[in-house]
Amino acid sequence: MNPVPPQREYFLDSIRAWLMLLGIPFHISLIYSGHTWHVNSAEPSWWLTLFNDFVHAFRMQVFFVISGYFSYMLFLRYPLKRWWKVRVERVGIPMLTAIPLLTLPQFIMLQYVKGKADSWHTLSAYDKYNALAWELISHLWFLLVLVVLTTLSMWVFTKIKKRLDAAENAWITHISMPKLTLIFFLLGVGYAVVRRTILILYPPILSDGLFNFIVMQTLFYVPFFMLGALAFISPNLKALFTTPSRGCTIAAGLAFAVYLVNQHYGNGDAWMYETEYVITMVMGLWMVNVVFSLGHRLLNFQSARVTYFVNASLFIYLVHHPLTLFFGAYITPHISSNLLGFLCGLVFVIGIALILYEIHLRVPLLKFLFSGKPPVKRDKNDAVAN
Template sequence: MTSTRGEKTERMHHWDFSRALYLVLGIPFHAAVIYSLSHEWSVSSPDKSQVLTYFANFIHTFRMPGFFLLAGLFSMMLLDRQGAWSWLKTRFFRLGLPLLSATLLIVPFQIVVQQAALAVNGTVSASDLPGLIRAQLTHFGEPWISHLWFLWVLIAYCVGLAILQALSRGTLRARLDALVDWVAGNRIVSLAAFTALCALAAQVQTLIVAASPYYGNAVVNYNLYVIYFGFGALVYSSRRLNDLLLKPGPAAFVLGAGLVTLSQMPHAGLLMHTAKVMAAIFGALLIVGFISNLAHRHFGQHNTRVRKLVDASFTIYLFHHPVIYVLATLFLLVDLPPVIEFAVIAVLAGFMSYAIHLAVSRSAIATLMFNGVRGKKAPLSEPAPVDTSRPYSVRG
């Protein structure tokens, strides 16, 4: 990422590292949910682990918030440079082409593997497998969205941001900066307003999920991250908020971990539900701030290895998902402790996904298809779209 504030153009390497980190964390997250007690993933092991359940739940509380926060930050940066409609046109190409390519070339393979896993674990008979695969491939449903949901959501968020920029006649950044200053000067009123909005969100979430538990959860999860996307736009627009995000230390991380843990507890009544919503938001921001602090202190300068990770991270995210599908299916045939299987799958998926990135980067056509950029390597100034997390039973 490059900052254009002031007279000097300065690359903020810590945001590059953070963005890549959130993408790559999709590997241990998805490897862990295979054995989760609280999530039913596309390829699940009959052997469950409480440790891996906690691990997956914890990563999920901050990984996608962190990604969407940085997506909002990068989006506001490029929007401020290019103008609403010019920027949105590049977003449609940059995000839409990888979405189309992955939907047509990666998702069908995943669907086949997912149905094969059902036959391997004995859920369906081998004779029924061809019919199940055909039915899944010819009917649109959640498997066709899969881990690509974040691209659909990110495109929608970008459209909304571009509309706001157009309505403000190019003054959106200044207005957001003024909003942060107003909040800082009216903290009690701002906190009361934020609490009221969280209470409203909790009530709406309850109504939506009650109306349709499956699709209701999808709607909630699709719209949940607009909070962090908007916060990222604020971070870019306000130096005050940018500096604040880089301050959280170890104590803030511990507090954030406690808050996100609290947010996952069962609740009764609107008051507790509101408290959980607020705990989830504040907890995620504290953890993301702590990671930002570490990245700023340790990866604030040019680093060749970090650059390679940033270049590879989006391709790794796209392809780690089908790789883990295959590995999870193969491990249905063996009987090892879940933690050992998880470790092997995570390590293998990391190496295999990086190998796929190296192959993709050798082809200008493949780079265009799966990164949305022309040339053999995605430029670092053009942030790769990111999450990871799935919007239904498991999102990430």
């Protein structure tokens, strides 16, 4: 284990927390958007649809860059097996906890909301399995992807470290945003080719929940995860993202405009999804600069209030989804205004999530299950001194 702790990255902690918490207005806006979801309002709102599309186009790409950054930081701190155990516990235990406590009740509720409970017995064994795969993993998919990425990184990070020890990664210090843009554009095209090839050879597999989460989502986000690890290794690459770039801001805005055009005029039976992946791959890269530079300038400080939400962000994210669906199914129909409904949804979900967070902090078992962190054992001498 490395005895020297790295300098605290307050702005990255804050960005990661706010990206997590951004899932709340994202999913509430999905109720009022023009996109078909589990529950929808009577009339869609164009501005909430726009907000939803914008958040969807970049949020998780930036999140996985930060995850890769902190994963490599911890990789240097722990022995390999210990690192894997710590990382998988931190994301795997909350995911496994949330399935029976959150997404299973959510699934049962939706069966009755959609009127499908009585027809469940008519489904084939595979259809039941696949429905459960989609619905029980649900909004926990990124935790499953992090488990897969962590496992793959045991080999990848070891290779990277060996190359660094051999001074073979000097190219990282000379990388530029245009070069990165070309690389991520080609990665987006490559992902689109893989998806189209699968669609031609065996299209049903793309509808399989576990295949989608474990294979397709991992393939899309692995470049961002590795980019985060490289940003930790190279101060110059990190500076490329923390230094404001007018070009990245303009390019991200243009990419979002193209994204909207593709959403509006694209055809799902044609190349709409492949085009979307290419757009969001490069837009995600540019938004890393936009978000990191803003965060570095505005959020790079220690604050008790910010620390509270950093610590609470995962728990709030885990519980917000069933709360959002409950709000959409049973409260949204009674609110005629989309704006009022959206604001009420924020108050309802965040308020109850914070209450549940405070309750779980007072129950050691729940605190462990929703964080993956074992209780800290205090030395008896320290306890007496305190």
